[in-house]
Amino acid sequence: MKYTLPILSYKFNAFEPFIDQQTMEIHYTKHHQTYINNANQALENLPELANMSVDQLIQHLDLIPNHKQTILRNNAGGHANHSLFWKGLKLNTTLKGKLKIAIERDFNDINTFQNYFEQTAMACFGSGWVWLVNQDSKLVIVSTSNQDNPLMGNKFTKTSGFPIFNLDLWEHAYYLKYQNRRFDYVKSFWNVINWDEAAIRFNLIS
Template identity: 55%
Template sequence: MVQLSNFTFALSWIVSAAQERLGLVAQGLESATLATSSNNITTMAYTLPPLGHSYDALEPHFDAMTMEIHHSKHHQTYVNNLNAALKDHELSSLGVDELIQQMDKVPSDKKAAVRNHGGGHANHSFFWRNLKMGTTLSGELEAAITSTFGNIDDFKAQFEKAATTVFGSGWAWLVVQNGGLKIVTTANQDSPLMGEAVSGTSGFPVIGLDVWEHAYYLKYQNRRPDYIKAFWSVVSWDEAATRYAQRPQ
């Protein structure tokens, strides 16, 4: 009974935190159910991408309940709120990565929503592609990591340190920056794609790790370093290698 009570409390806490931080109120939910506009242009431009695997596929490293809440609730809310912010706006024709790279073109009254919810949609869409069990680092990306960081263990240690020391909520990234690999972090739902003027950093993402509490709290509680170490068991090196091959030249 004590364990069930603790679990219920943890679940209640994370849902309440999500509602508070994402502004998830009844009015917002209603506005997120978007219809077709009078000129027959569908205003629901952005949609939740499939996870690519079952919610329990990453057990025991990433638990099924967290994955389900993270994907179907948190990410869906970013999508809903982004659609609401850009309803009937020409910017909604842009892919989300392209959108967040053009923050200077976003009207001032929509900038915060696009930064937060567009960033959340872009970051999570990328994050899901980063996750897959049983892949191996090799080839050109392995050589680049070894050349840049000395060896794979040193790279992981530096990445873990960056992810652990993100204050509050944010992301840790391996990016291509000025032709080379670099580990960077961003706050909240900022992305390196937004550029230094917005996010404080820049780069083409190769790996991204969500270190918001909603990504790990049900399983790891306050043990963020344990969650970060678990990431190496589920990171898709295949996807990372593909991204690295697609880097700007």
């Protein structure tokens, strides 16, 4: 099974002015495609892993031979992370229902939740991701370095959980528009987050 770019349900300029068209196009066609190319190349001589989805693969890194583990951790991780990120973008959705209730339960209120998400993003040194995950039936905000994913588990990421949504903190995700103003980029995320998709993922395991 060859990994491929997911089909987007929107155009590259869909999230202007919050995410600019040029960044979206380069991010999707260049950065994400490179992770896919590298992962596919690393998997060419591993037929025992051929039928795994990318999420299954990164949950079973121990099955990967040592000489391929790092390259697949980085590149299959990059594919999985970006695939979720694209699905998590949409204008004009509303947080409601079971997910809203759970966020208010685990973070007291929405403002506290958003502030903690922003603080966690800003505390991530260098490149990485910030996530909302379901961890043992509780919502938790975590960050990972590079292209790590909470599905990889504690052995690899020092965290775990089922991802509800994520935000890319690599500079290639925002630098053309925001330069060094990561906080402005992080704050803009609330304008483009796909709460409908987040609710679907939350309902899968709630």
